Amino acid sequence: MNLGLYMAQRLSAMVMVPLVFGHLGVMIYAIQGGLTTAEILERTMGSLWWFLFYGCFVVAVSIHSAIGMRVIVHEVLKLRGLALELVMWAFGISILFLGARAVMAVTML
Amino acid sequence: MYFHNPLKNDRCAVSEEDILEVSVWRGTGDTGEYETFQVPARESQTVLDVVTWIQQQIDPSLSYRYACRVGMCGSCAMMVNGEPRWTCRTHVKKVTRDGALQIGPLRNLPTIKDLAADMDPFFDKWIAAGGVHTPSRSRAEPIAEVSPEDPGRVEANKGIECINCSVCYAACDTVANTPDYLGPAALQRAWTLYNDSKVEDRQAVLDAVSKNNGCHNCHTQGSCTQYCPNELDPLSAIAGLKRASAKSFLFKSKEDRQ
């Protein structure tokens, strides 16, 4: 891991900290208030704020987990060079794709 | 597996309980096996004494390395019952398990023969980590004064008693899993240079340790600090390098920290 990857992983972690707490708070609130799926979607659909909140979350998670995955794959499977970079990018892009689909599904009209 | 009679060559009479079962790695390069020797136990005896006894009394072909025998030269490190130790200052009594000792060449380095590890990769990494001193003044100029209280000097002093024994390097799991990783000793050396105001280009030291094989691979588990026989703290030195490199990344400062 070089300095660029190290910084990307640390900075994405810093972004994730408040978002994780926000996400936990939202879940507790939604369950305690007994919100139905329809009521939740009513609040999130078309909301720029929820789009930005979970959009940032998904981007940060994709970056953070892909770099973490790169380390594990390198140390455990001894993968290196181009193959290692490809695994990192493929993993990050997959998470980003899946997350972005979910965010769009609940926030876009 | 061979057994030798220690009584044959040893003048002191020893009873059954006074025998140590010592298995010693024998072999060249990647191949070899443990060979068991019986060595008389002494009241006060180091692991290096045991190895020397075997070499002098039983098998002169046993290869190992040492020089000072007082913990200064850093050449006698070996794996003792699976843990890296400076053998000249490791008491047998403190490390035997049920009267048995297993002694092997240092982990994470190629073996030349028997207990002698090839130290080349270890020292190559010192150079790769920017460990060569590049002075800021020529010999014609007056010597730069450095106050012992200077914070950089205080920080550098914590790491300069390294004896290059490679015990920390052998203890590091990240070196084991990422063989290119520069390792704790070389990085600690880089940290002492980074804090040395007499070094010309301290950013160059940071750049050298910020590549793919550099300080950011460290998992901060601290085996290096745990095992360093000189009670140095490479773990904190590496943390310092991480902080300094992160700062230089964020603020793009090409200047020294002063």
Ligand code: SF4
């Ligand atoms: S703290 Fe870092 S350098 Fe020290 S043993 Fe662990 S990974 Fe290796």
Ligand code: SF4
């Ligand atoms: S830091 Fe300690 S264990 Fe590592 S080489 Fe130096 S003296 Fe040996």
Ligand code: FES
């Ligand atoms: S022989 Fe010099 S440190 Fe052990």
